Amino acid sequence: VIVDKVLSLLHKRQDLLNKRILITAAGTREPIDPVRYVGNRSSGKMGYALAETAAKRGAEVILVSGPSNLPIPQGVTIKKVETAAQMHAAVLSEFDTVDVVIKAAAVADYRPELIAEQKIKKTGDTLTINLVKNPDILRELGQQKKRQLLVGFAAETEDLITHAREKLTRKNLDMIVANDVTLPGAGFNIDTNIVKIIHKNGTIEELPQLRKQQIAEIILDKICIMLTKSI
C-alpha cells in the first residue's frame, strides 16, 4: 500500500491498474556451437523502458528478455531467455493470461539448422552455416488472439511505412511502432529513437526524436485509449 502510494505520487497516472502486460525485449541468440551464435542487434532499452513505465502506471508486467545487462525495472516479473524457441515458449505460456502484448524484442527469424556440440575448430578457409526458419511468434499470437491487444515493432532499413503496414496486416496487430534504424538518433543501443506509430485503421503518427522513456509513455497512452474502447 505504501509502495503504491509512493508510486502514484511519483507517477500520477495509475491508468494501467489491473492490466496484465507482457513485454518482450532485447535480441535472441541462436547458437552455432558453444561459443559462436547468430545474434540480432537490440540493446533492450526500448523494451525495458516500456516495462518500467507500464509498471509505474500500475500494470502487472511480465518482461520476457533476451540476454541483456540492463537493470531489471522495479516491480516487473522477469523471464530471461536466450533463443527464439525459448522466447516462443515463454510468450505462449503467458498469452492467455494477459491483456496486452508488446513485442519489442528483436527475435531471430532464422537459426542454425545444426548446433555443433563442440567448438568448431578453424581448420577450413571458409565455413558455411545453413539456417532454417524460426516460428513467427507475433504471427501466432495474431492468429490466437481473443481480447488481447497486440503491439509490434518494425525495425527497417528501407521502405519503412510499406514494410510496417504490411507486417501489421499480415500478423493481425492492433498497432505497430516503426523505426528506420539507419537514421542518426534512432535505433540500436542509444537512448533516443525516431518512430512512427501506425494504427490498425491506417492512421500514421510521426514522432520527433525522443528519449525511449518518452516514447514508452506515448505508446502506453495509445494502449490505454485502445483498452478503454475495447471494454
Added chain:
Amino acid sequence: VIVDKVLSLLHKRQDLLNKRILITAAGTREPIDPVRYVGNRSSGKMGYALAETAAKRGAEVILVSGPSNLPIPQGVTIKKVETAAQMHAAVLSEFDTVDVVIKAAAVADYRPELIAEQKIKKTGDTLTINLVKNPDILRELGQQKKRQLLVGFAAETEDLITHAREKLTRKNLDMIVANDVTLPGAGFNIDTNIVKIIHKNGTIEELPQLRKQQIAEIILDKICIMLTKSI
C-alpha cells in the same frame, strides 16, 4: 600525484609502474546485415578485470573492447571496436608501443563473406551464410613481437590442455590461460572461472574456482615475474 597516492594505499603493489599493457576484451560482432550478426560469447568480465587490476598496479592500460555494457575501469584508455577487422587495426596500431599484450577477447575466426546493405527479408525457408576466415591477430603479433610479452586465452570445450599448448606454440606466446567453458563455475558471463595457466617452458598451473578479479591478480603476478626476468 594525489590519485597515485590513493591508488598505492588502496593497492600496495605498484609493480607494473612504467609498463604499458594492451588488453583486449569482450566478443566481436561480424555483421550479416544491418540487424543480424555472428557473435562470439564473452561478457568481457575477464578482460575488464585484468584492465582494472593492471591499472591499479601502476600500468598504463589500453583496453580494446568489443561491444559490452561493463563500466570502463578508472584510469584505463578505452578503444571500442565491433568487428575482428577493427580489433586487428586497433591492436596492430598500438603493438610497437607496449610491453605486454593480453588477448582476453573472443575474436570471431570467421566473418560473413558478404554483408547485406539492407535487412534481409525472411522470404525463404532457409538462409545460407558463407563465412570466410578473419586475420589471426594473435598469430601476427607472435610473428612480429620483439620485446613484448604475449599472453593468450584459450576457451575450449574439449581436449583443453592439448588445444591450449598447441595454440601457445603455433602463435609464439609466452603464456596461455586455458579454460573449459563447459564446466560449472567457469566461462561466459559469470563472475568466477576455473583456469589452467600454461607457460612457454611447459609448466602447467591448475587454479581452483576463483573470482575473475583474483585470476587477474595471479595472471599479472606471472607477468611481473616474466618482465623482471626479461630485463
